[in-house]
Amino acid sequence: MAEAMDIVSIARQTDRITTRELIEAIFDDFIELHGDRSYKDDAAIVGGIGMLNGQPVTIIGNQKGHDLEENLKRNFGSPHPEGYRKSLRLMKQAEKFNRPIITFVNTSGAYCGVEAEERGQGEALAKNLLEMSDLSVPILSIIVGEGGSGGALALAAGNKVWMMEFSIYSILSPEGFASILWKDSKRAGEAAEIMKLTSYDLLELGVIDRIIYEEKEGEKISYAQLLNSLKEDIEIEIKQLTSKSKDQLIEQRYNRFRKF
Numbered sequence: 001m002a003e004a005m006d007i008v009s010i011a012r013q014t015d016r017i018t019t020r021e022l023i024e025a026i027f028d029d030f031i032e033l034h035g036d037r038s039y040k041d042d043a044a045i046v047g048g049i050g051m052l053n054g055q056p057v058t059i060i061g062n063q064k065g066h067d068l069e070e071n072l073k074r075n076f077g078s079p080h081p082e083g084y085r086k087s088l089r090l091m092k093q094a095e096k097f098n099r100p101i102i103t104f105v106n107t108s109g110a111y112c113g114v115e116a117e118e119r120g121q122g123e124a125l126a127k128n129l130l131e132m133s134d135l136s137v138p139i140l141s142i143i144v145g146e147g148g149s150g151g152a153l154a155l156a157a158g159n160k161v162w163m164m165e166f167s168i169y170s171i172l173s174p175e176g177f178a179s180i181l182w183k184d185s186k187r188a189g190e191a192a193e194i195m196k197l198t199s200y201d202l203l204e205l206g207v208i209d210r211i212i213y214e215e216k217e218g219e220k221i222s223y224a225q226l227l228n229s230l231k232e233d234i235e236i237e238i239k240q241l242t243s244k245s246k247d248q249l250i251e252q253r254y255n256r257f258r259k260f
Contacts, residue, residue, distance in 0.1 A: 002166075004192035004193045004195070004201075005174065005188065005193075008174060008192055008197070010166040011145050011166055011168045012108075012145070012146060014066050014071070015066060016064070016106065016145045017144060018063055018064055018065075018106070019046050019059075019061030019106065019144075020063060022061070022104055022144065022227070022230075023046070025227040026052070026230065027050030027051060027052055028050060028052075029050060029051045030050035031049050032046060032048040033047055033048045033049070033086075033090060034086070036082040036083075036085035036089060037089060038082065038085060039082045039119065041086065042075075042079050042080050042083030043073055043074050043075065044062060044063060044074050044078055044079040044111070045061070045062060045063065045079050045084070045086055046060070046061055046062075047059065047060035047087055047090045049099070052100075052102075052231075052235060053235050056097070057099055057100045057101070057102055058090055058091065058094035058102070059101075059102050059103075060090055060091070060102075060103045060155065061104030061105065061106070061144075062079070062104065062105060062106045062107040062155070064076060064106055064107075064145070076108070077106055077107040077108070077146075078108060078109060078111040078112075078151065079107065079110055079111060079151065080110075080113075080115070080116045080119065081116055081119045081124035082124075084121075084124040084125060085124055085127075087103075087128065087154075087155060088124075088128050092131070092135075094135075095137050098137060100241065100242060101137060101139045101140070102142070102238070103139065103140070103141045103142065103156065103158065104144050105147050105152045105155050105156050106144045106145035106167075107146055107152055108146050108148040108151075108173065109148035109149040109150070109152070109173075110149070110151030125150045125151065125153075128154040128157075129150075129153065132154075132253075133157060133250075133253060133257070134250060135249075135250075136249060137246075137249070138238060139157070139159050139253070140158055140234065140238060141155065141156040141161045141162070142164070142212070143162070143163040143199075143208070144164050145164075145167050146168055147163075147168060147169035147170065148168075148170065148172065148173065149171055152169065156169075158253070159241055159249060159252050160210070160237060160241070161208045161209055162210040162211070162212055163199040163208050163210075163211055163212065164214060165212060165214040166199075166214050167199060168197045169197060169199075169207070169208070170197035171195075173188075174188035174191040174195060174197070175188045177191040177195055178190065199211045206259070212226070212229075
């Protein structure tokens with residue numbers, strides 16, 4: 001098994017599959033929706049409506065880029081408050097039309113610039129968590145790269161939470177953890193081991209429900225094979241979740257997070 005800091009490095013690589021690529025591979029007839037109806041559209045969040053084996057679903061996720069130009073456009077997948085408000089608008093729309101919600105998370109965290117704080121970043125994150133906890137439709141959240149802090153959690157308060165094998169999910173970065181605890185960011189590798197931020201650790205702790213494996217017997221699984229399996233797994237999970245009543249979905253989500 002790879003060391004935790006090795007997995008952190010893999011999770012951050014620019015060749016990680018993006019939300020747009022996942023949408024194109026798994027869903028049909030995707031229509032992207034834009035804007036938070038208050039300030040502007042945030043390119044760090046992609047969201048809209050698509051079809052999953054004939055069933056309408058709402059898909060929302062962080063969008064990073066494969067190169068510097070796209071990463072600058074997408075703010076490296078770190079949303080401003082309007083990104084979270086856009087995602088919440090789409091979630092409430094999904095609830096209105098009884099569509100399941102699927103989120104793909106890949107962010108080092110919510111953007112922490114002055115302008116984001118001035119526009120209410122903390123409130124936007126808190127409202128997402130509050131509203132998601134009470135949504136009456138199924139929510140499946142999948143960590144596909146970095147899952148950093150409240151910026152990730154604000155898209156990951158699902159009935160079920162999955163992680164790709166070489167992704168991470170944590171309260172802050174290993175560098176930040178080491179800087180706070182030991183005043184030495186160079187001890188990030190040591191911090192990563194302590195933080196229990198890998199998919200293996202989090203499955204064992206019960207924080208996530210499933211690992212999407214990227215390797216088999218030491219060999220990398222092709223993206224085509226991985227995406228085919230992921231599509232089938234998502235279809236099965238959404239079918240199981242939609243068989244539950246609204247009250248059961250809310251109670252399941254509530255109990256899931258209360259146990260932490």
